[in-house]
Amino acid sequence: MGIYAISHLDPTFNYNFLGVLAFNLIVLSVILYLAYPYMEKLLKDFKSNIHAIINYSTTAKGQIILFTISLSIRILLILSDIPVKLRWNTYDTWTYIDAGREYIRGLSSFNLTVFKVNIEHPSLAKLMIGAVTYIMFWMEPYYDYAALILMCFISALTCLVIFRIGLLQDRRIGFLAWLLMTLDPFSIRWTVAWLETPMILFISLSILTLLRKMRLRQIVLIGLFEGLAMSCKYTAIPILIILTVLLTRNIRETVVILFIAAILCISINPQLWSIDNIWFTIKYHITPGEEWTAMKWEGVVLAWYPGRFWLNPETTAWTFLYYFGLSQNLPNQPFISPLIAYIVTIYKTLSRRRISLSRHVVWFSSSILTLTLFIKHWPYYDAIFIPPVTLITSNIILQENEEMERIHKLLAIPYLIYMSLTPIATISTLTFPTLWLFILTIINNKQILPLEYIVSLILTITIFLYSTITSIIIIKKCRLW
DSSP states (O other), X not given: OOOOOGGGSOHHHHHHHHHHHHHHHHHHHHHHHHHHHHHHHHHHHHHHHHHHHHHHHTSHHHHHHHHHHHHHHHHHHHTSSHHHHTTOOOOSOTHHHHHHHHHHHHHHXXXXXXXXXXXXXXXXXXXXXXXXXXXTGGGTTOHHHHHHHHHHHHHHHHHHHHHHHHHTTOHHHHHHHHHHHHHOHHHHHTTOOTTHHHHHHHHHHHHHHHTSOOOHHHHHHHHHHHHXXXXXXXXXXXXXXXXXXXXXXXXXXXXXXXXXXXXXXXXXOGGGGSHHHHHHHHHHHHSOOOOOEEEEETTEEEEEOTTOOTTOGGGHHHHHHHHTXXXXXXXXXXXXXXXXXXXXXXXXXXXXXXXXXXXXXXXXXXXXXXXXXXXXXXXXXXXXXXXXXXXXXXXXXXXXXXXXXXXXXXXXXXXXXXXXXXXXXXXXXXXXXXXXXXXXXXXTTTTTOHHHHHHXXXXXXHHHHHHHHHHHHHHHHTTOO
């Protein structure tokens, strides 16, 4: 009602509209034709300017400017009312701010029992948050703003580290990876992930050191960075074990690095000084979550519980897709970097050109495979994918002939599945963010919603087959295997 196609309008207006449209297209074509020589010169100038900017970015002053840009964007967006307008006002739980402040108060009076607060997570990230809220005392009683500024600072620093990692391959890759990580809405959205953001910084620093020539100093530094990452969140432990084993390829170096990391992690986490505390932490992370959401359908409450779906044949495909890309169930947070990679990959696939994923697929796959081990999976967990995805996207755009080891090709499969699901995830987060959770609710309530159950099951299986077949086609056409 009230919406009409052009054929339903007055015929005279119809012809006038088409005539105006045709005239505008002709004028635009003439302008483009006349402007082409100037546009070609402008494009050349633009390319030369970009090269100059990229070259300048490798200098010390250039990198300070890159860091300042990343920091400014985050502070301006996170501390303004823009997140509220974008419905980004739901962040990670604020419990960690209070826990961090409690830790600092306890340390000041030599009371280590305070570390029993929020014992399920390690203490370093919370200590950093607590410390900055006291250091920036002038922000009282709005000390949460101090914590937000800390997250912006750490995230901007991570952007610079990613630039340095890309720089090990090529200046252009480093600059593009920095640009993607600085501007991607998903990256900005999850600047505020209290434990993940510091953990990602230390993982990135360990990767940067790992990819350089190994000396004793580098080995010690890697161990220290990995220990700090593990002390922010335990998710880093399996990720870094896989990364260290696959990227060092030297048993002695791997053992030394992980030993240093373990000693540091245990030393600065009082929670790990008791067997009971360790057991409580393990139990917390392997226990299925409580009721997450409930909806009403014709007066009947529909509920579902996260964490039990690998064991149910009806929800196995749903769970696989959820962990591999469709967990972005909050509004207006599209992950643009893998979407760009998807578009470029499809173009190169159709033109029979090779794509280069780089060894950063090891980083991505170790992260995504680790997250599938955990019962709980909240949207901000996916923030850990941002650094490797931006680096892989930069490689897909700019590289073509880089050879990959067989193990790296195998680990490229999880990334290709994730990338192939990006268009669906993007459409969902912009239009119907809770779509995937809604589908699960229907699947788990098939007695109440039999017809909707069949439709949801068919949709889930179709998306699963699409992601699998797309990945196989890309592997074959782009000669990845």
